[in-house]
Amino acid sequence: MTTLRTPGPTLGVVGGGQLGRMLAEAASPLGVEVVVLDPTPDCPAAPVARDQIVADFDDEAGIRELAARADVLTFEIELADQDVLERISEDTGTPVHPKPSTLRTIHDKLVQKRELEDAGVPVPPFREVEDADDIRAAIDDYGAPVMLKARTGGYDGRGNVPVESKAEADEALESVAGPAMVESFVDFEREVSVIAVKGDDEVATFPLGENVHVDEILRETIVPARSSDAAAERAYDVARDVLEVMDGRGVYGIELFETPDEEILLNEIAPRPHNSGHWTIEGAANSQFEQHARAVLGWPLGSTDLRSPTVLTNLLGDVDEEQRAELGDIDRLLETPGANLHWYGKRQVRPLRKMGHVTVSAEDEDADVEDLLETARKLEDAVTFRN
Amino acid sequence: MTTLRTPGPTLGVVGGGQLGRMLAEAASPLGVEVVVLDPTPDCPAAPVARDQIVADFDDEAGIRELAARADVLTFEIELADQDVLERISEDTGTPVHPKPSTLRTIHDKLVQKRELEDAGVPVPPFREVEDADDIRAAIDDYGAPVMLKARTGGYDGRGNVPVESKAEADEALESVAGPAMVESFVDFEREVSVIAVKGDDEVATFPLGENVHVDEILRETIVPARSSDAAAERAYDVARDVLEVMDGRGVYGIELFETPDEEILLNEIAPRPHNSGHWTIEGAANSQFEQHARAVLGWPLGSTDLRSPTVLTNLLGDVDEEQRAELGDIDRLLETPGANLHWYGKRQVRPLRKMGHVTVSAEDEDADVEDLLETARKLEDAVTFRN
CATH class of the missing domain: 3.30.470.20 (ATP-grasp fold, B domain)
Incomplete structure (x- = not known):
């Protein structure tokens, strides 16, 4: 059975933007406290959080301090570093939720799509892109346009490039620095x-x-x-x-x-x-x-x-x-x-x-x-x- | 027209109990920050307020600091000192709402009832109590029981004493230290x-x-x-x-x-x-x-x-x-x-x-x-x- 104590449990949150701020607003009525870690001094969550640790999202010393102050670690940005979180959680015994392994899966869109497809989740047709030929092959298979995506680092549409024809394949691939995948363009309702x-x-x-x-x-x-x-x-x-x-x-x-x-x-x-x-x-x-x-x-x-x-x-x-x-x-x-x-x-x-x-x-x-x-x-x- | 800025306006709140805490929770979505003044270190509002000034509710230096940090002063407890607030507001130019004059009216239940009655607000029959004879006279006029009330300092029913008969008048008055008033007991639905x-x-x-x-x-x-x-x-x-x-x-x-x-x-x-x-x-x-x-x-x-x-x-x-x-x-x-x-x-x-x-x-x-x-x-x- 759950018990309330004062001071209540503390959430250690990697990231102190608007999501951290609204999390702190919502945690307070439950008697739950929030400490955030964010590199921007006086980040959006700071005025309503118990404290802010000013440090980069992958700063090991900062995250250790966060873990020491928290009953559970969580994150409000995908940019949280899964390896650092995993290591510190193991060292300190402070659990992290969602698990770093989930971040690892999600960080790489190709790995993510493969795991989901294996689990029976309906995903648009996709394939790994090693060179521009893979994009052209995708256009042959799925029809144009296709959506070229950076496998890592993108959000709010960053790293997503629609490719309208085979002629655009090389240029598109150049614009996506690093590993990529290509997906059928879904003509959604x-x-x-x-x-x-x-x-x-x-x-x-x-x-x-x-x-x-x-x-x-x-x-x-x-x-x-x-x-x-x-x-x-x-x-x-x-x-x-x-x-x-x-x-x-x-x-x-x-x-x-x-x-x-x-x-x-x-x-x-x-x-x-x-x-x-x-x-x-x-x-x-x-x-x-x-x-x-x-x-x-x-x-x-x-x-x-x-x-x-x-x-x-x-x-x-x-x-x-x-x-x-x-x-x-x-x-x-x-x-x-x-x-x-x-x-x-x-x-x-x-x-x-x-x-x-x-x-x-x-x-x-x-x-x-x-x-x-x-x-x-x-x-x-x-x-x-x-x- | 109202404009939002960051950092937003700051409310300086005398008192940092649950009312201050819920005020801070509600102010945050509006971009409004809260600083509280409360004598209890780590008071209920502290985890979600921008800051707590640890000082008594009538501590002049503390309230001056609060006024300096705030765009407007307010209070979450009637125990706020109206004279100190008024003086500091005049000195610093930081407005106080509600006005200290309102606190002054409300602090003295007799003054409060008189002003309200004069304004046409329906109040139970009441009278000032200078000695136990006034209580007995009230029982004659209104019938027993009557409600004896401390004029100042009471809340959550503290300082309110029902008087069932004239024989209880002296003892009741002794139990209410300081100036008192007496009210007809309202047999409410x-x-x-x-x-x-x-x-x-x-x-x-x-x-x-x-x-x-x-x-x-x-x-x-x-x-x-x-x-x-x-x-x-x-x-x-x-x-x-x-x-x-x-x-x-x-x-x-x-x-x-x-x-x-x-x-x-x-x-x-x-x-x-x-x-x-x-x-x-x-x-x-x-x-x-x-x-x-x-x-x-x-x-x-x-x-x-x-x-x-x-x-x-x-x-x-x-x-x-x-x-x-x-x-x-x-x-x-x-x-x-x-x-x-x-x-x-x-x-x-x-x-x-x-x-x-x-x-x-x-x-x-x-x-x-x-x-x-x-x-x-x-x-x-x-x-x-x-x-």
């Missing part, structure tokens, strides 16, 4: 995601979200997704199969393609709370951040039930060049019933940087998500980054 | 409260809560209250009249009696977020803590709409003597859909000390609050303070 939680001996999934990306960066998530019940059920099944492959407790963001014939294919996995799950703070019974805290501690999971249909819109840096962060004209946003602001506290705004987000939640369960989406877009349009 | 927000040029009220007290300490709040619509409307009218008397922005907890003939009478006012408003974190569109942050900063208020019927139950120290805080058997609480835990992080548990609270929110708007109340009581019964 919509992009969706399942935020899934792996607990001690239970799993849970949040209601399906529908994601709108522009330039491969998430702009909006609409919940519930405008998918059929059958497609949603398939997505939950795929998410549960994915969790079988993942080792260690925690929240996983599982991005999926839904095809025109309502098939579900895996796109990407993030072994952490995910941008497309931020709607859960207002829209679900217990948020993805609370669930992550519970899961990594080995506590019982909470309810993932929908509280009300909710649309999330990101506040991206709508500026031409880096400058001091200043978002004006937020009155309408603050005044709109059902709207909630989340500002991440980043000092500088850069083009397309994630500076915050807004959710718009319905007042009743039968609300039309189209109306929520319209409201969210108007609110996002009304705010302005000052130059 | 139920106790209710309105959490009201005074903004820059707007006021807002949360839906009426029904409060269950035992030994004058709040045990449960039921929302919506089981009052008629007419009684609820009268309560909102009274709350708005009370805000007219209060000077300065912020959240006010307004405790009321509802009589068997559905009249509303004022009981007590807290010039701060109130225990009977903790349900708003899950149950309302924007919580009392978020509204307090918005109000004191002069930002637009958010929506006070009900999200779903919600019952709050306090986790009071169910122990015989002071000991290290340890609450066991919380699994059922963690697993119950709609239940949310708030643990305040106090090191020591004492008999009847407020250690945390639980809310149980309905899944749909037509839910029966009786069912929620039953669930909340079972959850509260299931947890155990370990000896």
Whole structure:
């Protein structure tokens, strides 16, 4: 049986960006404390964390200090170094969740796809790329375009290059420094995601979200997704199969393609709370951040039930060049019933940087998500980054 | 128009107990930082506040430091010293909300009742007590029992003494050290409260809560209250009249009696977020803590709409003597859909000390609050303070 003590358990979190900040906000009501490690002094999580250790994500001394202060280690960025985490966890006895082996699998998209395919998870056709001939062979097999992906290091679409024809293969491969893989381009009906939680001996999934990306960066998530019940059920099944492959407790963001014939294919996995799950703070019974805290501690999971249909819109840096962060004209946003602001506290705004987000939640369960989406877009349009 | 900057505005809060902690949790998504002043090292708010200044609530040097770091000063305890706050605010130019003059009014229950009566707020019959004869005269006028109250320093029922007969008058007066007043005992149908927000040029009220007290300490709040619509409307009218008397922005907890003939009478006012408003974190569109942050900063208020019927139950120290805080058997609480835990992080548990609270929110708007109340009581019964 779980027991609360004071001071409560401490989560040691590698990374102190907005995910760490929202994790600290959600951990506090449970009596759980958060210490973050992040190289940026006064990182977004710092004002609400117990402490920040200023160190690089793979800094061994810093992570040892984090492990010494924590009851469990976790991470909010895939850039966490699995080898360092594994070694320090073994040395100190402080567990890491999700497990470093999961990071290792996810870090290499080719390894990831192979393991998932072996486990029966539906993935788009893919192959390893050793030279440009492999890309041309993929175009022969799958048809153009294909998606060339760096095997490691990419996120928010970085390292992904669409290849429209065989003639582009050499140039595309050059633009992806390092090992690569190629995937069939999925002509999807919509992009969706399942935020899934792996607990001690239970799993849970949040209601399906529908994601709108522009330039491969998430702009909006609409919940519930405008998918059929059958497609949603398939997505939950795929998410549960994915969790079988993942080792260690925690929240996983599982991005999926839904095809025109309502098939579900895996796109990407993030072994952490995910941008497309931020709607859960207002829209679900217990948020993805609370669930992550519970899961990594080995506590019982909470309810993932929908509280009300909710649309999330990101506040991206709508500026031409880096400058001091200043978002004006937020009155309408603050005044709109059902709207909630989340500002991440980043000092500088850069083009397309994630500076915050807004959710718009319905007042009743039968609300039309189209109306929520319209409201969210108007609110996002009304705010302005000052130059 | 309101503008967000990073670092955001800082609230300097006198007091760092659970109210300060929940204020910090709610301020963070708005990009608002919190610094608290509290004499207890590592007070409940410390893990989620930017900083704690360890100093007594009336420590002039400490409050000067707080004012220097803050854009606006506020307080989470009535014990804040109005004179010190007023002087430091004048010296430093850092505004205080609510205004110290409001604290001055509220601190003296006799002054408070007189000002409110003058403003047309319905209050139970009362009179000043200079000696025991005044108590006996009150019994003649109002009938027994009457309620003898210390004019200053009381909260959670401390300093309130029911007087059943004239024979008890002398002894009762001795037990109340210092100036006193006496009030007609209200034979109420139920106790209710309105959490009201005074903004820059707007006021807002949360839906009426029904409060269950035992030994004058709040045990449960039921929302919506089981009052008629007419009684609820009268309560909102009274709350708005009370805000007219209060000077300065912020959240006010307004405790009321509802009589068997559905009249509303004022009981007590807290010039701060109130225990009977903790349900708003899950149950309302924007919580009392978020509204307090918005109000004191002069930002637009958010929506006070009900999200779903919600019952709050306090986790009071169910122990015989002071000991290290340890609450066991919380699994059922963690697993119950709609239940949310708030643990305040106090090191020591004492008999009847407020250690945390639980809310149980309905899944749909037509839910029966009786069912929620039953669930909340079972959850509260299931947890155990370990000896």
